[in-house]
Amino acid sequence: MNIGDRGLRLLSGLALFVVLAAILAIFGLVVVEGAGALSWRMLVEAPSSDLATGGVMPAIYGTAACTLLMTVAGVPVGVATAVYLAEYAPRRSRFATAVRAAVRILAGVPSIVFGLFGLGFFVLFVGKSIDGLFYRDAASPVFGRPALLWSSLTLAVLTLPVVIVTTEEAIRRVPRELREASYALGATQLTTIGRVVLPHARAGILTGVVLAVSRGAGEVAPILFTGVANYLPRIPTDVRDGFMHLGYHVYVLATQAPDVDRARAMVFGTVLVLLVLTFVLDAAALLLRARAHRGTRS
Amino acid sequence: MTAKIETRDLSTYYREKAALKGVTLSIPERRVTALIGPSGCGKSTFLRTLNRMHELSEGVRVTGQVYLDGEDIFAPHVDPVEVRRKVGMVFQRSNPFPKSIFENVAYGLRVAGERDRAVLERCVRESLEAAALWDEVKDRLHESALELSGGQQQRLCVARAVAVRPEVLLMDEPASALDPIATARIEELIVTLKEKYTIVLVTHSMQEARRISDQAAFLYLGEMIEVAPTLELFESPREPRTQEYLRGRFG
Numbered sequence: 001m002n003i004g005d006r007g008l009r010l011l012s013g014l015a016l017f018v019v020l021a022a023i024l025a026i027f028g029l030v031v032v033e034g035a036g037a038l039s040w041r042m043l044v045e046a047p048s049s050d051l052a053t054g055g056v057m058p059a060i061y062g063t064a065a066c067t068l069l070m071t072v073a074g075v076p077v078g079v080a081t082a083v084y085l086a087e088y089a090p091r092r093s094r095f096a097t098a099v100r101a102a103v104r105i106l107a108g109v110p111s112i113v114f115g116l117f118g119l120g121f122f123v124l125f126v127g128k129s130i131d132g133l134f135y136r137d138a139a140s141p142v143f144g145r146p147a148l149l150w151s152s153l154t155l156a157v158l159t160l161p162v163v164i165v166t167t168e169e170a171i172r173r174v175p176r177e178l179r180e181a182s183y184a185l186g187a188t189q190l191t192t193i194g195r196v197v198l199p200h201a202r203a204g205i206l207t208g209v210v211l212a213v214s215r216g217a218g219e220v221a222p223i224l225f226t227g228v229a230n231y232l233p234r235i236p237t238d239v240r241d242g243f244m245h246l247g248y249h250v251y252v253l254a255t256q257a258p259d260v261d262r263a264r265a266m267v268f269g270t271v272l273v274l275l276v277l278t279f280v281l282d283a284a285a286l287l288l289r290a291r292a293h294r295g296t297r298s
Numbered sequence: 299m300t301a302k303i304e305t306r307d308l309s310t311y312y313r314e315k316a317a318l319k320g321v322t323l324s325i326p327e328r329r330v331t332a333l334i335g336p337s338g339c340g341k342s343t344f345l346r347t348l349n350r351m352h353e354l355s356e357g358v359r360v361t362g363q364v365y366l367d368g369e370d371i372f373a374p375h376v377d378p379v380e381v382r383r384k385v386g387m388v389f390q391r392s393n394p395f396p397k398s399i400f401e402n403v404a405y406g407l408r409v410a411g412e413r414d415r416a417v418l419e420r421c422v423r424e425s426l427e428a429a430a431l432w433d434e435v436k437d438r439l440h441e442s443a444l445e446l447s448g449g450q451q452q453r454l455c456v457a458r459a460v461a462v463r464p465e466v467l468l469m470d471e472p473a474s475a476l477d478p479i480a481t482a483r484i485e486e487l488i489v490t491l492k493e494k495y496t497i498v499l500v501t502h503s504m505q506e507a508r509r510i511s512d513q514a515a516f517l518y519l520g521e522m523i524e525v526a527p528t529l530e531l532f533e534s535p536r537e538p539r540t541q542e543y544l545r546g547r548f549g
Binding site: 178 | 396
């Protein structure tokens with residue numbers, strides 16, 4: 001083996017070591033510090049008023065509710081856009097090219113910008129407009145304030161590109177022969193999409209959904225101005241309520257708690273819960289993607 | 299003998315390149331018409347215009363007319379979906395849906411709006427019988443169609459095509475991917491199907507055309523060189539290019 005090869009081998013080994021060490025350091029720290037705080041109580045109780053004891057139940061609930069609403073709002077729009085791009089848009093359509101470019105740009109926008117957009121568009125424009133039209137007599141704003149609904153919609157916009165790109169790719173992987181078989185049997189384009197294309201692309205679409213969910217569940221910046229609360233120990237019952245969120249709760253515990261040192265164990269415990277949650281989602285995405293690829297080959 | 303389909307001066311262009319040049323052909327009812335010729339001669343292109351499947355490919359343009367029972371299928375008021383219900387198609391590579399055997403055959407009826415379970419079951423059975431597949435699959439109708447062998451899958455595609463009760467069946471080299479035994483079964487099937495359907499068969503196998511067709515047309519470089527009753531075309535071709543092709547000079 002010549003010197004160049006040996007050198008390269010050493011370097012790539014070193015790089016691998018650095019990556020592994022970083023992962024181990026992060027996880028080691030989180031697990032060692034957080035495992036102590038982790039308890040049944042933590043999962044089912046609300047935090048105490050000084051945040052240092054109690055649990056993170058409202059934050060778990062808030063994260064789940066926000067992510068679920070985001071999915072319900074974003075996925076249909078994303079899938080419909082992808083269907084348009086892959087099935088209806090003429091190949092060299094300028095409009096479709098513009099939409100694709102917009103989707104790529106959207107994917108690159110920093111998430112804090114989405115937060116400001118959510119505040120400006122959803123809370124202040126949409127929300128205030130609804131209040132102005134229907135709740136003119138209300139003493140305090142009904143829709144025109146940060147709320148679970150607006151946070152979810154902001155996250156839906158943020159995760160739209162992931163859904164669009166993976167769905168379009170999945171639709172394009174549906175074999176041409178299957179579409180032709182459907183058309184040759186007298187099916188319309190709509191029927192073919194509904195009965196052949198989308199079912200065949202199902203696993204790929206689900207992968208996109210899970211990727212969107214795992215991204216959306218961990219984002220904090222977009223919900224910062226649009227609905228998340230520092231301390232709201234009761235479970236939100238209305239989409240117009242504020243809510244707690246695991247990611248934001250970590251920040252609050254680490255910087256806003258009355259006694260940051262006492263809250264230290266809780267910080268790591270919360271991080272651990274958040275990590276486990278996003279890992280489970282990522283693993284699900286990987287599994288689905290593997291299934292999607294198997295599905296197209298058979 | 300009445301003509302089921304007539305094409306008049308039919309040309310197709312892919313972008314600016316002509317793939318078919320002014321083909322005029324009369325396809326008799328309840329007979330097998332075989333299209334032969336070297337690969338790339340336009341026989342598949344011709345077949346795909348007969349049920350307007352060419353419209354699914356971008357950049358394909360057609361001039362001339364195709365008459366189905368005397369009606370121009372390219373007329374503005376004609377819905378391609380209606381054309382395809384009357385003119386079914388079996389493809390070169392069997393392409394069953396990744397669904398059960400039953401659902402494959404029932405697909406065309408379901409998209410046409412049929413919901414009655416009893417009607418679906420009867421039609422699935424009749425179609426599978428017509429495609430000589432019923433006895434092999436009657437006990438596993440709800441298993442995946444992808445479990446079937448290649449020959450069975452192709453006969454399933456025939457069953458699926460006849461389930462919508464078309465009048466014409468277009469077959470694009472239906473046996474080219476099959477072994478000799480499966481090929482023989484498909485050929486037998488085609489011969490029985492012509493009692494009810496008008497069949498247009500694209501084939502690269504001259505033996506196959508000779509065995510099962512009633513009329514044969516020879517296409518070369520997008521032109522229709524010669525059409526005649528099969529025996530006549532094979533025994534005493536008039537055109538020198540047909541003679542050369544049949545003698546294996548080219549293609």
